[in-house]
Amino acid sequence: MAVDLDKCTGCGACVTACHAENNIPTVGPEQAARGRAMHWLRVERYWEGDFPDVQLKFRPVMCQQCDAAPCEPVCPTYASHHTADGLNAQVYNRCIGTRYCANACPYNVRYYDFFNPQWPRPLHLQLNPDVSVREVGVMEKCTFCVQRINAASITAKAEKREMKDGDVQPACVQSCSARAMVFGDLNDPDSEVSRLSRSPRGGKLLDDLGTLPKITYLARQTQV
Amino acid sequence: MSEAYSRKLSDDLLRPLLETSWRFYLIVAFLGTIVLMGLGTWGYQMYMGFGMTGINNPIYWAFYITNFVFWIGISHAGTLISAILRLVNAGWRRPVTRCAEVITAFALMIGAMFPIIHLGRPWLFFWLVPYPSSRMIWPNFRSPLVWDFFAITTYLTGSVLFLVLPMIPDFALVRDRTTGMRHRIYGALALGWQGTPKQWHRRWRRCRCGTRRCSARTSWRAPSSAASRDSSSRWPRSANSCTSKSICTRCTSRTSASCC
DSSP states (O other): OEEETTTOOOOOHHHHHHHHHTTOOOOHHHHHHTTOOOOSSEEEEEEESSTTSOEEEEEEEOOOOOTTOTHHHHOTTSSEEEOTTSOEEEOGGGOOOOOHHHHHOTTOOEEEOOSOOOOOTTGGGGOOTTSOOOOTTOEEEOOSSHHHHHHHHHHHHHTTSOOOTTSOOOHHHHHOTTOOEEOOOTTSTTSHHHHHHTSTTEEOTTGGGOOOOSOEEEOOOOOO | OOHHHHHHHHHHHHHHHHOOOHHHHHHHHHHHHHHHHHHHHHHHHHHHOGGGGOOBTTBOOOHHHHHHHHHHHHHHHHHHHHHHHHHHTOTTHHHHHHHHHHHHHHHHHHHHHHHHHHSSSGGGGGGGSOOOOTTOOOOOTTSHHHHHHHHHHHHHHHHHHHHHGGGHHHHHHHHHHOOHHHHHHHHHHHTTOOOOHHHHHHHHHHHHTTOHHHHHHSOEEOOOHHHHHHHOTTSOGGGGGGGSSOEETTOOTTTHHHHO
């Protein structure tokens, strides 16, 4: 995935779409104040400069789907593991809640179910049937909407064709009104996301940690 | 040491084991209440969710892991005391060593409890154990949490062996002085100990734990008079002569039985 920070307006549509798509529970104001809010995708906000010359910057942060993910080797049960597609997957059924992965994650993008998820009626009717609801005591995180990836690959297989660029759009990409996010196959050198990842503006989050994140952030252009 | 005196000595020693005062029940009631409260809060935590413990993002590990490390540290202290006293071959070390080894074993058991309490879904803790499950999913051996499992198991096995092996003659002593259920329990723990020279010799060799050079200098203590009289009908009469001077410094593995 590539995220163009120049285009991001910080509207938060991706956060809402992510919550709706992935059955992420809302925890309420008290728990959120304790830092237990669960946003698989969060929009970080940075103020720069002194008043009145302040500049506001946004950065949507979700699981970076690292190639050398620190969360994977520490999981004792392989709940956090690497798929053949290169996704950094989380098997909720296999998770026993040691929370080691969240301790290891430098991006703080893994979220723990501190309580059983609850949806005030009738919101429970809008749960996505493609995504399991996680029970108390397991770790969860952004999956790159793996249910959409799998559905698209099944469709492509049924139509006897290869998956092509643009077949899959995670909920955040789909909802981004500024089209700041681009999702695709990094192994395909002709895909749009590959092209953007090679951009000179591109950079990785906490690159010096050596986690090899798959998300490329395209830096803002400074206006002279 | 006269027969009557040694009998009185072991009577005094075993009195807390064989007689129960009301103070014991008071302490058990007090500590049992604490244990029940702990179990209750753990059940509450499992029922309500881990949010009850006050941890939050991004500090996911808190006092359970701290407690785990603390108790492991306590048990290391027991090992350290016991090991140092063994190494310097202090003659007065036996009761202290026994206390230290009991601390090692039980503090380790308490410590091993905490990683399980710490789990979000503790009823699945056995997934940390390497066993051939039906789908052959093994734990991730790269994970330090699995190393924890191995470390605790190894350490617990070792310290329990160190605790129990030297205690076998004492179990036999208690076995010979009890009846009924206690007799059967201590009989099982004593592993058929009769106090024969052959058994003493073997026990001494096991407790030496493979450090031949070190143990050659370790003096071998002959059985205490109480133990030998009660639980060794076959112990040679001449052997008891050395119990008055209870430390035999010339013993080696070959001559340990006959030289005393």
